[in-house]
Amino acid sequence: MSRSYFVQGGVRLDGEIEVTGAKNSVLKLMAIALMATGRTTLTNCPDIADIEAMAAVLRLLGCEVEVAGDVVTIDTPEEISNEATDKAVQKLRASVCVLGALVGRTGGAVVAMPGGDAIGNRPLDMHQRGLNHLGAETHMDHGRVVARAEKLTGAEYRLTFPSVGATETFVMAAALAEGKSVLSNAAREPEISDICELLSKMGAKITGAGTSTIEIEGVPELSPVSHRVIGDRIVGATWAFGAVMTRGDLTITGVDPMHMHVALEKLRGAGAEIEVLGPKSIHVVQEKQPLAIYTQTMPFPGFPTDLQPMAIALAAVSKGMSVVTENIFESRFRFVEEMVRMGADAETDGHHAKIVGRDRLDSATVWASDIRAGAGLVLAAMCADGESEVCEVHHIERGYPEFIENVRSLGGIIRAAEELV
Numbered sequence: 001m002s003r004s005y006f007v008q009g010g011v012r013l014d015g016e017i018e019v020t021g022a023k024n025s026v027l028k029l030m031a032i033a034l035m036a037t038g039r040t041t042l043t044n045c046p047d048i049a050d051i052e053a054m055a056a057v058l059r060l061l062g063c064e065v066e067v068a069g070d071v072v073t074i075d076t077p078e079e080i081s082n083e084a085t086d087k088a089v090q091k092l093r094a095s096v097c098v099l100g101a102l103v104g105r106t107g108g109a110v111v112a113m114p115g116g117d118a119i120g121n122r123p124l125d126m127h128q129r130g131l132n133h134l135g136a137e138t139h140m141d142h143g144r145v146v147a148r149a150e151k152l153t154g155a156e157y158r159l160t161f162p163s164v165g166a167t168e169t170f171v172m173a174a175a176l177a178e179g180k181s182v183l184s185n186a187a188r189e190p191e192i193s194d195i196c197e198l199l200s201k202m203g204a205k206i207t208g209a210g211t212s213t214i215e216i217e218g219v220p221e222l223s224p225v226s227h228r229v230i231g232d233r234i235v236g237a238t239w240a241f242g243a244v245m246t247r248g249d250l251t252i253t254g255v256d257p258m259h260m261h262v263a264l265e266k267l268r269g270a271g272a273e274i275e276v277l278g279p280k281s282i283h284v285v286q287e288k289q290p291l292a293i294y295t296q297t298m299p300f301p302g303f304p305t306d307l308q309p310m311a312i313a314l315a316a317v318s319k320g321m322s323v324v325t326e327n328i329f330e331s332r333f334r335f336v337e338e339m340v341r342m343g344a345d346a347e348t349d350g351h352h353a354k355i356v357g358r359d360r361l362d363s364a365t366v367w368a369s370d371i372r373a374g375a376g377l378v379l380a381a382m383c384a385d386g387e388s389e390v391c392e393v394h395h396i397e398r399g400y401p402e403f404i405e406n407v408r409s410l411g412g413i414i415r416a417a418e419e420l421v
């Protein structure tokens with residue numbers, strides 16, 4: 001079964017949109033619930049398919065999980081399994097984050113190598129090396145990561161690149177190790193701070209989250225708590241790009257504008273008027289055709305790789321020549337081929353994309369290859385001359401809650417269709 005969206009071009013996004021919790025935070029917070037016996041409650045959870053996929057992984061490990069509206073409740077028993085090898089695991093890229101939680105809690109784990117986005121090679125070497133530093137032996141076995149430790153002991157570890165996932169794996173395992181750990185060149189993404197905040201509320205001793213050096217003093221056990229997930233900065237910024245591309249007028253709430261700082265600066269550079277209305281509220285207006293942008297993806301606080309498709313889609317309808325450079329994932333330019341189907345004047349050279357903007361794109365049938373590329377194609381379709389079909393939209397639904405409803409509430413014209421393939 002394949003699902004498509006049919007999207008009408010020539011519309012202008014206008015109105016107010018409230019953004020819910022961050023996908024890249026909530027999935028890790030759910031994994032952390034494995035580390036404490038009892039009931040962990042997460043609020044402000046987004047209504048996305050990946051939450052059910054993660055719930056299936058946790059159930060496999062012995063937890064009871066209930067998803068009710070924006071509240072996810074996880075009951076973790078005293079004894080949990082540490083083998084996450086089912087198909088459910090391979091469905092979900094973020095399932096790798098149970099690795100650190102399981103090793104911390106049980107001293108071992110067997111986790112099937114995840115599937116997920118088609119955006120390039122996603123090795124786990126830094127995750128494994130972090131666990132090795134803490135005293136675990138790790139190896140790959142028929143597509144599964146196997147980790148075993150007699151005892152976890154605090155250690156110093158320097159990442160060769162500030163990987164989000166490897167930072168999370170190390171912090172989770174170190175939280176229940178004996179003694180002090182120091183992680184340097186750590187990722188600084190807001191989701192890392194959110195994860196460390198939950199762990200701290202549960203009793204972990206962590207300082208430096210949000211900086212390049214995170215110190216963790218291990219504790220013997222953690223207690224379950226309630227926690228509100230931070231707003232999704234990628235979803236918030238996606239709508240901001242939509243406002244600028246369609247020359248619209250949007251108020252976006254629920255996300256800290258500082259978490260979107262570089263993206264918003266790029267949009268200002270393209271001619272947007274952006275006003276910060278409050279700690280979680282911005283207003284974005286674009287009057288004229290946007291101007292070309294130059295941007296390169298970098299770890300936070302740089303321009304996020306997850307917004308690279310939006311940058312290319314914006315460039316395709318902007319005045320002049322833009323250059324977008326991808327520094328994080330090697331295969332993330334498949335999106336450009338789809339934009340070319342829509343008449344974009346774009347070409348890639350290694351990890352650079354050069355785009356000469358046009359006033360309007362051509363409607364076309366295009367394919368979403370991952371969550372963010374899918375959202376970028378819908379934004380592009382809203383700037384085309386007729387109705388476009390965006391295929392394989394299950395990707396979009398993995399990461400954007402109530403996507404169709406949201407587009408419609410802002411004035412977009414979109415409908416979903418299913419077909420048997």
Ligand code: UD1
Binds near residue numbers: 023124127161163306
């Ligand atoms: C997370 C996000 C993803 C985002 C990315 C970068 C989740 C579920 N996903 O992915 O949406 O695009 O951060 O902001 O939170 N690498 C290695 N070895 C490792 C680990 C990573 O070489 O052991 C490389 C990757 O191949 C990639 C780079 O490091 O080139 C960054 O990856 P990383 O920051 O780990 O991304 P994820 O945690 O997978």
